[in-house]
Amino acid sequence: MKPFLWSLLCCVLQLFSDVAHATYHLRAGDSELITAQSYAQTRHNGQPKLRTLNPTKTHSQCRSRPLDLVFIIDSSRSVRPAEFEKVRIFLANMVDTLDVGSDATRVAVVNYASTVKIEFLLKNHFNKLDLKKAIVRIDPLATGTMTGLAIKTAMKEAFNEQSGARPRSRNISKVAIIVTDGRPQDQVEEVSAEARALGIEIYAVGVDRADMRSLQLMASLPLEDHVFYVETYGVIEKLTSKFRETLCGRTKKGLQDLPHH
Known part of the structure; x- marks a missing residue:
């Protein structure tokens, strides 16, 4: 029996030795892990947090430069009701991206x-809610395409102080965004100039x-920053982010980023 007891005792001692050895390494590993986590946390805390790509949040963080902004929208016969609804959505989305107010952007x-x-x-209207309510009430006129007349009217009646x-002394940028799906039935070059x-x-x-030629005659220079084209009204909302970049003073993008006619 003695040899058996001696063997049993040796096994127990070896087991305690292994456990102690493993515990030592585990604690060392924990220490290394804690040190690594602490270092990583320090690095993380020292850098700005990543922004979530949430369109609403992104828009709210963008303060557009103050503008006197006039949308000139084509609602001629060729623009079907469902397409005109897309235009209204585009206008409402644009309003959401702007810093609207009497001392900020007016629309x-x-x-x-x-x-x-x-x-x-x-x-x-000096707040977004009132602007979007007014946009919902816009109905298409459903006749011809007198783009030149629309530009002239905007210039004479929408961009004046009354x-x-x-006033010019305020150095507030005056911007017109024209949206059309057709060829003007009047002259646009002279009135645009x-x-x-x-x-x-x-x-x-x-x-x-x-x-496309009419768009180029109307737009400011450089044309690559001021002329946009989309295949259908169904994707016009995609332009919101492009205008947001421009109106927030970021990189301007135009024809080169969109399908050509």
């Missing part, structure tokens, strides 16, 4: 076809059947 909408209708002026535009000479920066957005 107006000029609606046109054969006739021109000023839906609301720069002085009418309508809410700030006149508007630009008055300090109005013109962006031209063409959809589907829009005439």
